[in-house]
Amino acid sequence: MSSNCPYRQSTGPAPRIQLNRFDMLNLESQRLVRGWFERAYAAKDNEDECFEAFIFGWIAVNGWAACVTGKDGETEYIKALQRSDDLAAKFKKLLDHSPAFRVSATEFHTFWPIFKAQKIRRGGHHAPADGSRAAIVEHYLACRLTDYEPKCWQSHRDAGEPVPLDWPHTLAAIYRVRCNLFHGEKSAHSEMDRVIVRSAYLTLIGFFRGANIL
């Protein structure tokens, strides 16, 4: 059986994202975005600062993404970014050639799927604190929690294959972490564990710096 992965099915030609559009943005706006990114990047060796650092990194990516996609709505530009062949190729190249990036992205991948934190809190579905990630995931699944990213995670599992560690799946999982974090869920339970956020953060900044985008 093959998975029903939305990122594998072609839905017509991908919209061409002009990555160089950011370089044509007015200098003050570029400076702001790069400043936020630097602030995020500067915390990469500080394990205690990952929540704030992730948020600064996301704010930078948000500004960059609105510029290169021409879309202001977050869900809209995420979709456009996920369909970009350019970004997918950059992601793969970095994965193949940067051992440090591969370590970050591979570690983040071991935490998938990333569940929606609000659903866990509201439902009181807290997982045992001492469980492995695999045990925690099984606990949430047994609680019938289905709001997670990447959305096609179960479909890949049913097909007996790993979820691809590629650009669209990774962005989906990072965006789930971003939503959990921005909704103030950071201390509620294991889904916002420092290790998950740190791993998402290192993958996010590692990609945008390693691919020479920000």
Ligand SMILES: [Zn+2]
């Ligand atoms: Zn998939």
